[in-house]
Amino acid sequence: MSADGGGRGRGDDADDTDGPGGSDADDGSVLPDRLREYAVSMAGASGGERLLIALAAIALSILVGTVIVVAGGLIATCRTPVLTVGDLALCYDPVAVYDRLFFGALGDPLSGGWSPLNAQFAVTLRETTVLIFTGLSVALAFRAGIFNIGTQGQLVVGALVSALTVLWAAPALSGTAGTVVLIPLGLLAGAVGGGFYGAIPGVLKAYAEANEVITTIMLNFVAVLVVRYLVSDHFQDPGSQAIQTASLPEYAQFPALLFDPRLDFSLVALGFALAVVVGIYYLLSHTSFGFDLRTAGLQPAAAEYGGVDSARTVVASLTLSGALGGLGGAVYVLMILGKFQTGVPSYGFDGITVSILAGNNPIGAIFAAFLFGVLQSGSSVVDFATDVPPQLVGVLRGLIILFVAMPEFFRLVGRRITPEDRGPAAAPGGAADD
């Protein structure tokens, strides 16, 4: 009956035309009515409300997670139970787990002598920095109505191009001058590499109507394998067992600034990430190109009506999205690794979740990336400080993300269906429901 229900929810039901607008509404019709209502109400939520919802979601996920930790702790056997009630022994302490997960990631801010420059906080911010780029990459494409799952591939390509360019240029320079030239050069190279790799699915979509979800997924594999071949057969560091390039000279890497250089985190890189966020925000909301992109993302027919060249907008937004992924790769190389090595962590895929958490909002991507950074870095603290197995910690992380993402996910769905849904649909047209 759900297919029939779709007809009921449409905005121009009073109208006889079953125009192409129906397709949008059909997206919503697969949802049961209650989820529909929820989606629609989420679409109208304000920024403050959404923040509250996100905090409530974290609290709720902790509650559910606690149950899982306790259940896991009762099943597991251990020498030193946290709590023993009669025959029941509880192995894992849920309070300790969440304490380590959150406060551990920040380097125990509540204990005395806390300094924001501590090592664990550096790890958190390091992850945050790269995730800001990948989150932005996905978010920008999303805003143009394109689902870019290829950020990972774009990041890998950007990372390699960045590393090779800097390795090529480094011998000509040295010292501070080298840093000032090589870092921007490396970032530019990463952006160009990632942008080029994003342009491929863009062109395929714009001129050959190839579905970008498929092409970007496929191109991820292509990127990883081609890069592996290139490094192992052409750019291999002879002194290493791993498939990696030679190391970049120290002066070609991001300066640590305040933090310990051994922590692989640079405030300069984080500052650059924040600047890019502001830039993308400005691009989306204050430029003609941003207007075109958002219009195309929301309502392609209206964009075409308004003189937007949809093919060019698709190519441009995927190129830009790829460039952001490539920047993430460049930062990964220039700040964290100091070389290129295969087996790049899944920053690009996490970027999809970051983007959804952020509601595809560039500014929101900062907070979403930070939450991800905390969870990433906190997990290692939990592993270290408790007996809870890493798999279980992964479950807890997933729970938090799932709980925070679901309202945002419904908001996205809600925004898709509400335009069609004003008027009749909001009315108790559903009263006729079974």
Next chain:
Amino acid sequence: MTDSGETGRTATDAVHLDGITKRFPGVVANDDVDLQVERGSVHALLGENGAGKTTLMNVLYGLYEPDEGRVVVDGTPRDFDSPRDAIDAGVGMIHQHFMLVDPMTVTENITLGNEPERWLGLSIDRERAREEVVDLSERYGFDVDPDARIEDVGVGVQQRVEILKALYRGADVLILDEPTAVLTPQEVRELFGVFEELTAQGKTIIFITHKLREAMTAADDITVLRAGKTVGTLGAADASRERLAELMVGREILLDVDRPAADPGETVLDVRDLTVEDTRGVRAVDDVSLSVREGEVFGIAGVDGNGQAELVEAIAGLREVDGGAISLGGWDATDASRRDRIDAGMAYVPEDRQESGLVMDFDLVSNGLLGSQHARPFAENGRIDWDAAREHAEEIVAEYDVRPANVDARAASLSGGNQQKFVVGREFARDPRLVVASHPTRGVDVGSTEFIHDRINDLRSDGRAVLLVSSKLDEVQSLSDRLAVIYEGSFVDVVDPDAVTEEQLGLLMAGEQPDADVSVGEVSQ
């Protein structure tokens, strides 16, 4: 209606809708509508877009509960809560968009949800399902391969599968919503053959259409709806196309504004031998030529669906041209991009404001910018001046009395009439050389309609060229200086709107030349 008394018929009617009223917020979609459908007949429900045909059928199919009125099927008053109830009472509906599962076979689709079962419902008796489908299609003379996959068969066959699905579920009354919209002329003929076969076996068919000829060819009786009301029911034998066109379009009494005679200047829009295909590849606009000069309103009248939409979209730059040429003030714009046409001074009020004229999720400030997002004074060097955009939106809202008068409101939150006023305001404020207005007053209340008409007259006396498409006869007649009548993609004639009578227009809209010569201008070949 003519041959038997009211009481005598109700008993034999397959369907009787009695005084149906269905309201939506701000709209009365059906207003005291009556419909009687004789058993074993084909009944056409004719009306323009927005007349309330689909709403009425959704009431009959149990998708909507009527606010007032009775639904009587087979002489028994019914109260349908859902389509399931309607199906149980023998009413089946075939929607305009088919609801079939593409990778599944014809048999699977037809029996879906009602499969013959084996082992207490744990398994499907596929053989029996197939047999039943074969029997069913043979009984009604359908040529359908029960094992073909839906994705491999054509639209016409898919439609027959939909019909079989309804029959399989025991439908005696079949409702088809615009069944010919997706079919080629050949498939349309076949569908009408199917109608005959079905009615010969006692089934009753109601089909929705806005095409006069189809109603007259396929139906026994025709009920015309206009603006949510029943305008009349005629036997197809008694109906003439001009009479139907007149009933559909209606005549609203509007004050005729006194206005000076046209003082046309240079040609702004020149269309030569234009041919346009619609999305199905069927020729929608066939060799149309027209020209619109400065200070002139060129009107196009016709029943919806005769190629007006495609013609206008081709001129606006939203649809590819298959032959012919379009020039704007001497500049060949045949293959020009939409943006170049906007920059060349073309304003366009689209037929579908919610689909293309407005971004529903944007506020009015952003919507006021749509189409000008690259142009001064709103944008310079790729940067948008939001203050200028806001001011612009506020001006439109004030001048066109858009309510609520809040430019931060999302377009989706406005009523249809106010959305339309905003779109019209934005386009007319473009300082255009040419205005293409497609149904500019559709869904707008009387006061605002008059206001928009005045603005069109202002544009005209201001020396702008206006191309006006409307299915409201009084509107095109009172505003146009020259009036073309379009039928099946071609201009039947170009007439003097002040000299032509409604009867003559009715004939022209039905594709026929009236006896008296009313032509004033060139007609496409």
